[in-house]
Amino acid sequence: MSSSSPRVPLPSGFPEGASLPAVVIELGERFAAAGRELSLVGGPVRDLFIGRDSGDLDFTTDADPDAIEAIGAGWADAVWDVGRRFGTIGFQKDGWQLEVTTYRAEQYDPTSRKPQVAFGDSLDDDLVRRDFTVNAMALRLPAMELVDPHGGVRDLAAGLLHTPGTPEDSFSDDPLRMMRAARFAAQLGLQVADEVEAAMTDMAERIDIISAERVREELVKLICGADPRRGLDLLVRTGLAERILPELPALQLETDERHRHKDVYAHSLTVMEQAIAQEERYSPHSPDVVLRLAALLHDIGKPATRRFEKGGAVSFRHHEVVGAKLVRKRLRALKFDNETIKAVTRLVELHMRFYGYGDAGWTDSAVRRYVHDAGPVLDRLHALTRSDVTTRNRRKANRLAHAYDDLERRIAEISEAEELAAVRPDLDGEQIMGLLGIRPGPLVGRAYRHLLEWRLDEGPHDQDVAEAELRRWWAEQPESRKD
Structure with a gap:
């Protein structure tokens, strides 16, 4: 979509200031010159009445796909026909994407996932097949005449x-x-x-x-x-x-022991809303589907982990671990990409980590592990953890907020000194193999993981200190004593 291309104002009857890209009128004139009808249809027309900028420009016509393509030839900067069998030809012009579809009279087999497409011959027949009245409006081109047979403008106003x-x-x-x-x-x-x-x-x-x-x-x-x-x-x-998404309504049956005034379902929706409010501060972009999914689903492990304790208390031990597994399974079933699945799962798994340290304060080792375990979702974890506070007790809410402020300060201080975002052991794999005289394999991985844990616990070391630690560890391994 090009925001700098010329625009044409709409006639009276439309909201003041409403306009269309000039390419819309140009395309309408080409169809009219060819003796064909063309109308802007659906979402773009709806959005004219609500002051919303529509990124899609969809059109409908009495022309068949071959005729559509012929009319756009020589005018469009590019043409694509991947939707030809559904009656759709796409054009690119001056940075705009325009899709033109032959009037439709769709019919669906009740047992099939795919539409059986039949082309229609009138705009009215096309509009009555559309999903909702607010999307069943059209703008005849190039005359810019509104066609609203089902009261879409009325329903928008109401x-x-x-x-x-x-x-x-x-x-x-x-x-x-x-x-x-x-x-x-x-x-x-x-x-x-x-x-x-x-x-x-x-x-x-x-x-x-x-x-x-x-x-x-x-x-x-x-x-x-x-x-x-x-x-x-x-x-x-x-x-x-x-x-x-059956895990979501399942939350209505549960009571959250930390938020007695709300069930877990209401709590989860509130956390999502609060996470949305944190996007500007913590998210790489907004809207952030990863953060919103994690906030919505962070407690879905609670139904499976609910336990009734003595005295009437309810516990949900390790619900974050169970929840992470459920999230992974559900997002896979919904065919989310691997990167999104990994990020949302990690956030759900870590959303209770902050509470595990209580009021005792954070050691340098704990701060390093928090950053290392969060990895690329650290900022989103900040947003999720802050959003997970929905208590009405203002003193408690303020205490938690100040505690997290302190954690973020500690992260910043240690990161500046130690480059926490890229924390690695003090020795790499080549150095480990050279020092121990071993070949590539699982043993190198074990040594590497030991040095990483040691690095997280104690911070960075000079190479000679790291080599001494590696030798100490090696002396305790059964492989070092083999003949």
């Missing part, structure tokens, strides 16, 4: 999410639309209409036919929305979460 036809028909066409409803609730702050929520509840099991990849993409968009709590609550209420 903050409601309706479907053009019955929600049952819409969700039968594509069950992923149920998750999309939750996503729009999170992104746009829309209230799902009662009949839409009822259909989501009745048809929740239909989400099972949708591929894990499509579910994951909608979940990520929801979590990265402005108000993910609203969307997640909707998934839980309708039973959709039970089918795609």
